[in-house]
Amino acid sequence: xxxxxxxxxxxxxxxxxxxxxxxxxxxxxxxxxxxxxxxxxxxxxxxxxxxxxxxxxxxxxxxxxxxxxxxxxxxxxxxxxxxxxxxxxxxxxxxxx
Numbered sequence: 616x617x618x619x620x621x622x623x624x625x626x627x628x629x630x631x632x633x634x635x636x637x638x639x640x641x642x643x644x645x646x647x648x649x650x651x652x653x654x655x656x657x658x659x660x661x662x663x664x665x666x667x668x669x670x671x672x673x674x675x676x677x678x679x680x681x682x683x684x685x686x687x688x689x690x691x692x693x694x695x696x697x698x699x700x701x702x703x704x705x706x707x708x709x710x711x712x
Contacts, residue, residue, distance in 0.1 A: 638665055639673050643682065646704050653701035655692040674702055681705050 641663045646654060649662075656674055660667040677683040684705045689698035 635673065638663075638669065639677060639682075641665065642670065642673060642677070643704060646683070646702070651703050653686055653690065653703050655690070655694070655699040655701050657692050657694045657699065659702075661694050678702065681707070 642659055642665070645659060645662050646652075654662075656670045657667055659665070659674070660670045663670070665673075674683060678685050682705060683702045686701040686703075690701050691697070692699045
């Protein structure tokens, strides 16, 4: 592996991290700007334009570190018409905005 190859790899890794951070910010801002109401992952996807699977993959670590909190019961999703778990910005995080 050459210096050129490792530089390209590093650039790709940093680009992925930047995209992930930007998408997580969009999710958090959407939830908070919407009055921090409980939302399903599908609602977040529809509102932000981020694919549902990507939203789910981004929300899980955000819940794990306490940026978001997940509801304890499923609620009816107005988009999919199915019951799904909902999330919102964690109460202590909302105080920071």
